[in-house]
Amino acid sequence: MSAALALLGPAVLWAIHFLAVYIFVSLACLWRWQDATLLGLPLIEAVVALLTLAFIGAIAACGWIWGWSDGFRGRVGIGMTALFAVATAMVGLPTLLTAACVGLPVQIGGG
Amino acid sequence: MTAARPPSGQRGEEEELARAWSSPPGWRSLSAVNHRPMGRRFVGTAMLFFLIAGLLALLIRAQLAVPENDLIGPDAYNQIFTMHGTMMMFLFAVPVLQGAATWLIPLMQGTRDLPFPRLGAFSYWCFLFGATILVSSLLLGMAPDGGWFIYPPFSSRHYSPGPNIDFWLIGITFAEIAGVAFAVEIITAILRTRAPGMSLARMPLFSWFVLATAGMILLGFPPLILGSILFELERAFNWPFFDATRGGDPVLWQHLFWLFGHPEVYIIQLPALGLLAMYLSVHCRVPTFGYAWVVAAALGTAFLSMGLWVHHMYAVGIPQLSLAFFAAASTLVAIPSGIQVFSAIATIGSGRPVFRTPLLFACGGFLFIFTLGGLTGVMVALVPFNLIAHDTQFVVAHLHYVLVGAAVFPLLGALHHWWPAAVGRQPSERAGKWSFWLLFIGFNLTFFPLHHTGLAGMPRRVYTYPAGLGWEWTNLLASIGAAMFALGALLFLGSLLATLRRGAARPPDDPWQAGTLEWWRTPPPVYNFRAIPQVTERYPLWQQPGLAAAIGRGEGYLADPQGGQRLIAITSEVEARPEMASALPGPTWIPIITAACFAVLFLGVLTQVYPLAVLGGIAAWIAVVIWMWPDPDAAHPPTVRATAELRLPLDRGHHQAPGWTALWLTLAADAALYASLVFAFFFLWGYAAQWPPAVAAPPSLLLPALAWAPLLAALAAVWWGEAAIRRGDRGRLARACWIAVGAGAVFLAMQASVAAGLGPPERHARDALSHFTVLYQGFHVAVGMTMAGMVALRARRGDFAPQRHLAVRIATRFWSYAVLLWIVGFPLVHLAPWLFAR
Ligand code: HEM
Ligand SMILES: [Cu+2]
Numbered sequence: 032m033s034a035a036l037a038l039l040g041p042a043v044l045w046a047i048h049f050l051a052v053y054i055f056v057s058l059a060c061l062w063r064w065q066d067a068t069l070l071g072l073p074l075i076e077a078v079v080a081l082l083t084l085a086f087i088g089a090i091a092a093c094g095w096i097w098g099w100s101d102g103f104r105g106r107v108g109i110g111m112t113a114l115f116a117v118a119t120a121m122v123g124l125p126t127l128l129t130a131a132c133v134g135l136p137v138q139i140g141g142g
Numbered sequence: 143m144t145a146a147r148p149p150s151g152q153r154g155e156e157e158e159l160a161r162a163w164s165s166p167p168g169w170r171s172l173s174a175v176n177h178r179p180m181g182r183r184f185v186g187t188a189m190l191f192f193l194i195a196g197l198l199a200l201l202i203r204a205q206l207a208v209p210e211n212d213l214i215g216p217d218a219y220n221q222i223f224t225m226h227g228t229m230m231m232f233l234f235a236v237p238v239l240q241g242a243a244t245w246l247i248p249l250m251q252g253t254r255d256l257p258f259p260r261l262g263a264f265s266y267w268c269f270l271f272g273a274t275i276l277v278s279s280l281l282l283g284m285a286p287d288g289g290w291f292i293y294p295p296f297s298s299r300h301y302s303p304g305p306n307i308d309f310w311l312i313g314i315t316f317a318e319i320a321g322v323a324f325a326v327e328i329i330t331a332i333l334r335t336r337a338p339g340m341s342l343a344r345m346p347l348f349s350w351f352v353l354a355t356a357g358m359i360l361l362g363f364p365p366l367i368l369g370s371i372l373f374e375l376e377r378a379f380n381w382p383f384f385d386a387t388r389g390g391d392p393v394l395w396q397h398l399f400w401l402f403g404h405p406e407v408y409i410i411q412l413p414a415l416g417l418l419a420m421y422l423s424v425h426c427r428v429p430t431f432g433y434a435w436v437v438a439a440a441l442g443t444a445f446l447s448m449g450l451w452v453h454h455m456y457a458v459g460i461p462q463l464s465l466a467f468f469a470a471a472s473t474l475v476a477i478p479s480g481i482q483v484f485s486a487i488a489t490i491g492s493g494r495p496v497f498r499t500p501l502l503f504a505c506g507g508f509l510f511i512f513t514l515g516g517l518t519g520v521m522v523a524l525v526p527f528n529l530i531a532h533d534t535q536f537v538v539a540h541l542h543y544v545l546v547g548a549a550v551f552p553l554l555g556a557l558h559h560w561w562p563a564a565v566g567r568q569p570s571e572r573a574g575k576w577s578f579w580l581l582f583i584g585f586n587l588t589f590f591p592l593h594h595t596g597l598a599g600m601p602r603r604v605y606t607y608p609a610g611l612g613w614e615w616t617n618l619l620a621s622i623g624a625a626m627f628a629l630g631a632l633l634f635l636g637s638l639l640a641t642l643r644r645g646a647a648r649p650p651d652d653p654w655q656a657g658t659l660e661w662w663r664t665p666p667p668v669y670n671f672r673a674i675p676q677v678t679e680r681y682p683l684w685q686q687p688g689l690a691a692a693i694g695r696g697e698g699y700l701a702d703p704q705g706g707q708r709l710i711a712i713t714s715e716v717e718a719r720p721e722m723a724s725a726l727p728g729p730t731w732i733p734i735i736t737a738a739c740f741a742v743l744f745l746g747v748l749t750q751v752y753p754l755a756v757l758g759g760i761a762a763w764i765a766v767v768i769w770m771w772p773d774p775d776a777a778h779p780p781t782v783r784a785t786a787e788l789r790l791p792l793d794r795g796h797h798q799a800p801g802w803t804a805l806w807l808t809l810a811a812d813a814a815l816y817a818s819l820v821f822a823f824f825f826l827w828g829y830a831a832q833w834p835p836a837v838a839a840p841p842s843l844l845l846p847a848l849a850w851a852p853l854l855a856a857l858a859a860v861w862w863g864e865a866a867i868r869r870g871d872r873g874r875l876a877r878a879c880w881i882a883v884g885a886g887a888v889f890l891a892m893q894a895s896v897a898a899g900l901g902p903p904e905r906h907a908r909d910a911l912s913h914f915t916v917l918y919q920g921f922h923v924a925v926g927m928t929m930a931g932m933v934a935l936r937a938r939r940g941d942f943a944p945q946r947h948l949a950v951r952i953a954t955r956f957w958s959y960a961v962l963l964w965i966v967g968f969p970l971v972h973l974a975p976w977l978f979a980r
Binding site (some may be wrong): 038040042043044045046053054056057060061095102103104106107110114115117118120121124126127128129130131132133 | 342343434436437438439442443445446448449461462464466467469470471473474477785829884899
């Protein structure tokens with residue numbers, strides 16, 4: 032079990048983050064939340080940034096826990112941690128860089 | 143390194159082993175199930191389809207050689223390029239690697255067979271029958287013509303009324319089922335049947351790559367299987383999943399297709415790169431550079447590739463943010479791919495390379511061609527560039543650089559490399575090198591100019607083009623190159639086949655001085671290993687001196703077949719500690735018969751003779767029940783002697799037997815299919831133009847709610863039965879299972895009347911999805927009932943014991959899973975008017 036966690040933990044976390052961000056932004060756009068705010072920050076961006084930071088933290092923790100084990104497991108663990116930390120950042124960044132909800136092909140509700 | 147002659151007492155054991163493992167001759171060899179014949183058949187059949195698809199490619203290139211050519215008309219051209227792409231992807235690239243893994247994995251891992259030989263054989267026959275259905279359409283002149291991803295609405299019944307698309311949907315679904323069966327089998331093999339001591343860290347790289355690939359098949363094929371079933375339901379019964387006028391959406395098909403289609407690219411590529419990593423290190427005479435990083439890269443690619451599918455749909459008109467997501471993720475795969483390329487370069491750099499044919503294929507094919515394909519891949523991953531290059535010949539150039547560089551060249555190198563082990567003949571270096579250069583130059587001549595043609599504006603999938611647009615010379619070059627490539631392919635395969643003639647050179651043992659176990663003797667005997675070796679290193683033949691000779695003397699595990707059994711060792715997942723032994727089934731007709739029953743079912747659907755389909759379905763059900771019925775095993779003792787000191791329990795009925803692993807893998811694939819179905823509900827809710835259906839009053843919830851009672855009763859009953867057998871009470875187990883069967887039947891009857899009240903499935907996509915969900919639930923309950931019924935019958939016959947009742951455990955887990963499905967499905971179907979309001 033711990034071997035599976037060491038090898039696949041960062042990747043699984045990335046996948047969860049990917050789905051969470053993708054689904055959240057899709058729904059938020061469907062529900063027209065693009066102008067909503069959270070403590071004065073734009074809601075969609077704030078949630079995505081938070082999620083991204085949290086997941087990068089969790090991935091780093093994975094690397095911290097298993098990267099120390101020696102030999103094969105440690106090295107694969109570090110490799111997976113580095114790769115998927117970057118990948119998670121890459122998934123989070125676009126929301127922060129472009130406006131969400133632009134270019135929806137179907138205007139929901141409005142007809 | 144010829145092994146020392148065994149002392150005469152052991153010669154008897156060796157003969158007994160050979161007898162136990164040999165397959166019957168002549169036409170009865172169709173009943174063979176062992177991984178060696180099955181692997182050979184897979185590879186051979188796939189290569190045949192490669193040749194046919196290659197012939198189609200030559201037709202394409204002949205037609206495009208000059209402008210305004212009238213060799214092939216537009217309709218035939220559509221069929222030809224569609225079949226070329228479809229056959230290359232589904233009937234060549236995936237199956238050939240399935241075959242390579244089937245043949246090589248047990249040998250590399252130091253064991254004698256895959257854990258479920260009959261499943262492997264079933265997989266092959268499904269593939270063959272599905273492929274035959276698909277290819278027969280070419281002969282009938284009714285081949286699919288909608289491109290290899292057959293987008294609706296173009297391929298809907300309305301615009302494509304003939305059976306062309308049905309051939310695709312049915313043939314491919316059949317072949318995909320073969321793929322999933324293979325994935326279940328090979329993951330279990332890699333995790334549970336490695337030679338004792340071959341811990342994860344000592345596993346050959348090929349095993350890692352195949353493990354990653356099989357995981358992708360498990361999660362990546364189900365979306366397409368679902369999509370194809372839905373599409374066939376739409377075409378055959380007018381259920382409007384993809385019909386925009388009735389709540390469907392053609393883009394849903396694109397999502398389902400590419401959820402599969404992008405991983406597919408890596409499903410093709412990873413195992414080929416695994417093969418390459420193995421023989422690269424042999425011909426460079428050093429271990430692979432950065433083993434751990436390469437493993438991480440393989441696993442990383444597998445995961446990342448599941449999150450890229452939308453990059454095939456940039457031009458569809460999806461929200462900008464989604465585009466950004468998928469562009470970011472797409473460029474990311476360059477990292478693990480880069481790690482593999484650098485590892486290959488470093489292996490060559492740090493080794494003492496011998497430039498024999500396989501190494502040429504590795505360098506030229508992979509390092510050069512694949513890297514170029516990867517670079518254009520990063521280009522088309524960027525949205526603005528993609529919108530320009532989309533659907534042009536640039537994409538044709540890109541995809542061939544990737545597929546041919548990452549799959550075809552590594553694979554041909556692998557054929558040359560493992561040919562001595564597979565057939566016991568030494569391939570010709572001279573012919574190998576000549577054909578490499580023909581293939582390499584021919585390939586680049588074909589596809590390099592097409593980058594330019596594409597940027598100059600020539601679309602893909604056009605049967606001809608006018609002169610004067612600057613597309614002439616590149617097209618002509620491409621056609622010349624294709625002829626050269628074909629020549630190279632013929633020379634390559636012809637020279638391999640020529641070694642089969644009488645009196646051709648035979649290889650010495652381990653002709654390349656390789657380090658992994660499949661080379662302990664060349665070719666390895668039918669039983670693979672005289673004894674299953676104890677592995678302590680990553681390259682056993684390099685690092686464990688005398689190992690080959692020791693295997694030849696029968697030193698290791700399970701040297702004695704103990705009454706002519708086909709024994710393999712079952713080991714733990716991580717450390718590969720021997721846990722039990724498995725006595726595998728020998729030749730049997732059941733896999734081919736079962737696959738044939740499925741073929742009848744599919745043919746019935748294809749020809750719209752539905753009674754035939756029903757008949758095939760019932761026959762398939764009976765065949766599966768017979769298959770699953772255990773052999774009378776009273777003759778066998780519950781344990782076998784593994785070594786002089788160690789006895790291992792036989793796995794039959796054991797709670798941790800490989801079947802237990804396979805259960806969870808199968809459920810994972812099933813869950814992936816279900817998740818795709820849930821996605822379909824949510825996607826249409828979010829994006830379909832006509833939504834929701836105009837229904838007056840929401841249907842009554844009373845009967846659907848009541849149907850929970852029999853479902854939960856069945857679940858409680860099977861668990862009660864398991865508790866009973868843990869105390870050794872077979873009578874109560876049987877009673878419990880009959881209760882489950884009865885409760886299941888009540889549930890099915892109630893569901894049938896619920897479905898009748900759901901509204902006609904032709905009315906709206908949501909209704910169609912609801913009906914499908916109800917059917918899917920019914921299918922699972924029917925399977926659960928079958929399992930429970932079989933358990934009950936076996937319990938009556940005195941099967942099962944407190945410590946040995948795997949079939950009971952599987953049935954309870956399956957019922958739990960079926961109830962879980964309905965916890966998700968019930969709201970989708972019955973709360974839809976509230977859940978999916980807009
Ligand atoms: C090496 C010899 C090959 C040649 C000369 C060749 C040629 C072609 C050409 C000219 C097209 C474009 C047809 C058009 O758009 O009008 C095409 C499409 C395609 N090829 Fe190949 N091909 C070869 C090998 C392969 C291999 C090995 C694979 C896969 C493993 C493959 C997969 C495809 C696919 C998926 C398409 C797209 C079909 C579609 O548009 O629906 N090809 N090929
Ligand atoms: Cu892709």
